[in-house]
Amino acid sequence: MSGALVLGIETSCDETGIGIVRGTQLLANVISSSMDEHARYGGVVPEIAARAHLEALVPALREAIATAGIDLADLDAIAVTSGPGLSGALMVGVGAAKALALALGKPLYAVNHLVGHVGADVLRDDGTEIELPTIALLVSGGHTSLLLVRDLVSDVQLLGETIDDAAGEAFDKVARLLGLPYPGGPQIDTAAAGGDPTAIRFPRGLTRAKDLENHRYDFSFSGVKTAVARWVEQKQDAGEPVPIADVAASFREAVADVLITKAIAACTDLGVPRLLLGGGVVANARLRELATQRAAVEGIALRVPPLDLCTDNGAMIAALGAQLIAAGHAPSSLAFGADSTLPVAVVQA
Amino acid sequence: MLLAIDTSAGTSVAIADRGVGIIAEHSSTDTRGHAEIIGTLIASCLADWGGSVTALSGVAVGMGPGPFTGLRVGIAAARAFAFGAGKPVVSVVSHDAIAWGVADPVLIVTDARRNEVYWSAYSSADAAGLPMRVGGPGLSRPEDLPVLQGYRRLDATTVSAGALGMLAEMMFVHERAFAGDDALYLRSPDVTLSSGPKRVTG
Ligand SMILES: [Zn+2]
Numbered sequence: 001m002s003g004a005l006v007l008g009i010e011t012s013c014d015e016t017g018i019g020i021v022r023g024t025q026l027l028a029n030v031i032s033s034s035m036d037e038h039a040r041y042g043g044v045v046p047e048i049a050a051r052a053h054l055e056a057l058v059p060a061l062r063e064a065i066a067t068a069g070i071d072l073a074d075l076d077a078i079a080v081t082s083g084p085g086l087s088g089a090l091m092v093g094v095g096a097a098k099a100l101a102l103a104l105g106k107p108l109y110a111v112n113h114l115v116g117h118v119g120a121d122v123l124r125d126d127g128t129e130i131e132l133p134t135i136a137l138l139v140s141g142g143h144t145s146l147l148l149v150r151d152l153v154s155d156v157q158l159l160g161e162t163i164d165d166a167a168g169e170a171f172d173k174v175a176r177l178l179g180l181p182y183p184g185g186p187q188i189d190t191a192a193a194g195g196d197p198t199a200i201r202f203p204r205g206l207t208r209a210k211d212l213e214n215h216r217y218d219f220s221f222s223g224v225k226t227a228v229a230r231w232v233e234q235k236q237d238a239g240e241p242v243p244i245a246d247v248a249a250s251f252r253e254a255v256a257d258v259l260i261t262k263a264i265a266a267c268t269d270l271g272v273p274r275l276l277l278g279g280g281v282v283a284n285a286r287l288r289e290l291a292t293q294r295a296a297v298e299g300i301a302l303r304v305p306p307l308d309l310c311t312d313n314g315a316m317i318a319a320l321g322a323q324l325i326a327a328g329h330a331p332s333s334l335a336f337g338a339d340s341t342l343p344v345a346v347v348q349a
Numbered sequence: 350m351l352l353a354i355d356t357s358a359g360t361s362v363a364i365a366d367r368g369v370g371i372i373a374e375h376s377s378t379d380t381r382g383h384a385e386i387i388g389t390l391i392a393s394c395l396a397d398w399g400g401s402v403t404a405l406s407g408v409a410v411g412m413g414p415g416p417f418t419g420l421r422v423g424i425a426a427a428r429a430f431a432f433g434a435g436k437p438v439v440s441v442v443s444h445d446a447i448a449w450g451v452a453d454p455v456l457i458v459t460d461a462r463r464n465e466v467y468w469s470a471y472s473s474a475d476a477a478g479l480p481m482r483v484g485g486p487g488l489s490r491p492e493d494l495p496v497l498q499g500y501r502r503l504d505a506t507t508v509s510a511g512a513l514g515m516l517a518e519m520m521f522v523h524e525r526a527f528a529g530d531d532a533l534y535l536r537s538p539d540v541t542l543s544s545g546p547k548r549v550t551g
Contacts, residue, residue, distance in 0.1 A: 091421065
């Protein structure tokens with residue numbers, strides 16, 4: 001059983017991703033990022049991202065085909081991210097995918113970006129298969145979502161999500177106020193080395209009893225960001241040096257703590273002893289460390305897809321397309337659009 | 350024979366051949382929804398024509414000027430289609446397609462949103478009947494449009510991919526230079542460089 005040969009196109013944020021898979025086997029994962037162009041603005045500028053997608057598209061397609069060593073005519077299907085994501089960015093991928101599918105006479109699958117992050121796990125090469133149901137915590141600069149996945153292609157439920165900033169955005173903003181460059185995640189990680197994570201107790205958003213009633217699995221990171229800013233300003237106003245390492249370590253601890261606490265709570269509340277991590281913020285070593293520790297304590301099996309498949313990429317979109325095909329799903333109609341708020345329950349648009 | 354795509358205004362797709370003329374053309378005047386409709390329009394043109402993609406000599410695409418978000422959908426689709434078909438893609442200024450077939454001097458004006466317009470000026474068609482762009486494409490406020498003696502103002506709300514495809518065919522025959530590879534946005538992305546983090550305490 002080798003599975004369908006699928007090319008996936010992902011343009012939901014600032015990475016133009018083209019991936020090719022055969023079933024659960026990864027053949028190519030080409031990523032062209034416009035991150036450097038956003039650096040001077042301290043965050044992703046949607047119009048800059050969309051322009052970059054248009055330029056990167058065909059070169060990335062060409063490279064992916066060459067890397068996979070396949071012929072376009074051999075493809076069984078095309079898959080593309082329909083949403084959620086930045087509208088103008090998504091539209092580039094959707095327009096391209098439709099035209100490519102028509103030129104090749106191949107079926108087209110419009111898939112959900114967030115479920116794609118979970119789907120990336122089928123591509124791991126250690127031979128272990130994803131066990132379901134699982135809780136999935138997806139954290140990036142664009143999203144922070146907690147999902148219950150009972151079936152990858154037909155039963156995904158949103159448990160909670162951020163009500164303001166994505167976790168990755170909070171890293172970017174705090175890095176900025178500490179005078180560190182974009183993107184903030186790796187910068188905070190580096191700055192936190194040698195810092196004391198217990199030096200400052202920054203707030204954990206939506207963890208108080210009354211917040212938990214309505215937002216048990218939701219996240220909020222605008223409070224911690226403001227708290228860090230206030231703390232830093234007080235030091236500066238007092239003419240004292242800002243202990244960057246301690247601030248970075250304490251902030252990172254606050255974010256990682258609330259993310260993992262809620263994810264583990266979902267596992268225990270719902271009796272699902274499995275947790276999968278996805279999204280670019282998984283590259284944060286402290287987040288993975290904390291997840292490993294707490295999952296072990298609770299007897300929860302932790303899965304982290306290969307890190308280069310955690311950031312946004314086309315391979316995860318192709319992999320989810322291949323799963324849809326394996327499950328016998330019909331292709332999407334040609335009329336689907338770019339849906340910036342596509343609900344996670346809609347695996348295929 | 351070319352597949353032609355333009356999304357600088359609505360969404361328009363056609364198949365055009367220098368010998369036969371416009372073989373198929375399907376358009377939508379909706380100035381949004383380009384990503385939703387483009388696949389259906391391409392499929393309709395291919396179905397009307399009934400030929401094989403391998404019989405096309407290439408893809409022609411309108412590079413604008415036009416509102417960014419929609420404009421990009423057509424360019425992305427044209428490039429991806431050409432890549433899939435293993436055919437070249439040629440770029441055309443979208444306003445040129447509006448001027449195609451117009452004999453007298455015109456100032457073509459299209460909507461750029463935000464109280465601005467895109468414009469291009471064309472003198473009389475050349476000996477081969479091809480539009481001669483003598484100014485633009487440019488972006489201006491409506492009151493700041495160039496004033497050209499003897500030019501008729503032509504406000505357009507649609508661009509025909511059929512006209513664009515025929516024009517591209519004739520440009521090829523007469524060895525005219527196609528447009529460049531850059532989308533004609535004529536505006537920088539909306540971004541403001543902040544002067545640094547703002548204070549949260551008073
Ligand atoms: Zn993502």
